[in-house]
Amino acid sequence: MKLSDFDFDLPERLIATRPAVPRSASRLLVASPTKIDDRTVTDLPDLLQDGDLLVLNDTKVIPARLFGHRERDGNVSKIEVTLLSPTPDGTWRALVKPLRKVRDGEAITFAAGLEASLLSRDDGQAVLSFNRQGKAFDDALAEAGQMPLPPYIAAKRAADEQDKTDYQTVFAKTTGAVAAPTASLHFDEPLLDKLKAKGVQFAHVTLHVGAGTFLPVKVDDVKTHKMHAEWGQVSQEAASQIKAAKEQGRRVVPVGTTALRLIESAASAQGEIAPWEGETDIFIYPGFEFKITDALMTNFHLPKSTLMMLVSALMGQQRVREIYTHAIDSDYRFFSYGDSSLLLP
Template structure:
């Protein structure tokens, strides 16, 4: 299967640079797999497609202010860090710019008074650095004070205070992502409360989104691509809720690709979602047989991306690309701050 088979033409002006004025005012493209029909709706209409006893599965990971600007302790040269993944304790895998200036043994200071210090311990994969942070107090407090929200590279502007709110879901809890699980950005507290009132179950799990979500597929054949690993956690409560829904004939509706990848990783061959923590590099593309997910809410994804391959696996490549062509023609807004799709 060729990566080029998942390409499509997207006018640059359709890449959303800012969120919609209201979260649930985004447009919604409803994709009916059984008939091939497409409907043009608004996100606050979405609950009309769900039934009592269905289960929405949310990724409650919180985006951390992972973009840091500092100076080398010995020379004063400016350095930018983008935290990629916590390896253990205060040790992180980090993207560094300019990489040629940063070597093992270097010390980088962050904050007005050097409140946060990073020691580069080794070179990582694909140009990353492994660093160990030293500080007084709480690490996340320091990040909140001096870090910036890491917007995706296709958002061509600087971070604003608004992004600290709007590039988070309203239900985020567990800190650790460097990119938002963007399908959830459209939900408001009121919409979630309406879902509960309708008898729709809501389960929370966690997958910390890493920088791999932005990395392009560089090989020509889909099957040759290797995913980066991301950490996840499924509570006993969430697993029970999902499994009970499935057993009762309700639909499992994944809010985003990250919740989908978590469930498909943690579901055993008997179709039972297992609680626990782990790390997943699951790569879902056409031909994959889903073990748990029935439907999905998701944004529009980049051409030739692993996420477009994933949603094509839930439907099929030809019809998904046809839906994207319609979305372009109808001037939907694309990517992280863009509009949503509901794949039924």
């Protein structure tokens, strides 16, 4: 299984830099093994069944991109910081550009009175200690930080105030992600109300999406790729909801690859699910045996990415090629702010 098996040509014009307004107005490609339909996200209540369980990732994206400066001997250097993950001792792992311009122990100054000291560096990443903690840190970060837009959007435009709303789900609750669970961005309150009225049920789980979600696969033999780890939690309530749905023959439909990866991480070899918490580096590629997932709502993914491998595992490589060819020919919008799909294996 080669990396080139998951490649495709995508016209630049199909990369979305802003979401649809309203969110639920996005197009929705509905694919089964034999059929492809062009619908919109607002059609979800007609496409889902009474009793279907949607699994939603309630992680909350932090404004993780900071622009500041360090001063030394009267010389000022601009420094860009992207927070990656907090550590148990209250420091943060981060990407610092240019890291070579900052010495260990030096301070980086940002807006809103926020300041960080570089404690150490490891494998191209930095460990930073901030001058504020808890709510004071959250408040300063909200003022000084920008939303960490994916590289393919950030290369086209800078993040702005609108992104603080657009790049956050309406049910975001648990702070910690540095990238959005993008399939969930299509949901708004009117759509959620219509789904509830249809009898669709919801389970909330948490997977803090890391910047590693955008890292390219660098090995030709995809089976040797090492996934980045992300922290997640399946609560007792969510596990009970999923267990009941499976026992009653109702469909479990994760919204997004993050929710899918988490519930499959929490599944036993026998297909049982229990409360779960920890870091997962689960890598799903063709040949994977799904224990919990019956269908998937997901956006359109980057060529040669682990997420292309995941949807290929669910639908089959040839079927995914057909789906993506149809999406490109039909001018679907791609990636984080783009359109979505409902995959029914």
